[in-house]
Amino acid sequence: MPQKRQRQCPRCGTRTTARSHCGIDLMPWRMNKRRIRAVHACAMGRKGLDYETYRLHLLAVGVESSKNMTRSQYQEFFRRMQRLPDRNRRSAA
Numbered sequence: 001m002p003q004k005r006q007r008q009c010p011r012c013g014t015r016t017t018a019r020s021h022c023g024i025d026l027m028p029w030r031m032n033k034r035r036i037r038a039v040h041a042c043a044m045g046r047k048g049l050d051y052e053t054y055r056l057h058l059l060a061v062g063v064e065s066s067k068n069m070t071r072s073q074y075q076e077f078f079r080r081m082q083r084l085p086d087r088n089r090r091s092a093a
Contacts, residue, residue: 029071039066039077048087057081 004017011022019027043054057080058064061073069077 031067031069031074035069035074036066039069039074042078042081046086047081047084049084 006015006017007026008015009021009024009026011024014021016026019025043049043057044051049057055064057077058066060080061069061076063069063073066077
């Protein structure tokens, strides 16, 4: 079984394998497939944005591709999406 990588808490200096310590997240944040899928599903699925509008929203948070988002850009993107109405779903009547 591989050993977990120890990280040092910047506040107290303690070395630990925990994900957080002293209220600080010690794990590096990265865009992964699950997060990229969530961005696309929200923007184009739930909100019904076309590709060009989706790209404009990415540019508005300071990134050209969802793969390059930082945590703060990811959070800002979803704040922007919350302000938009959901797309109209056609009823099966």
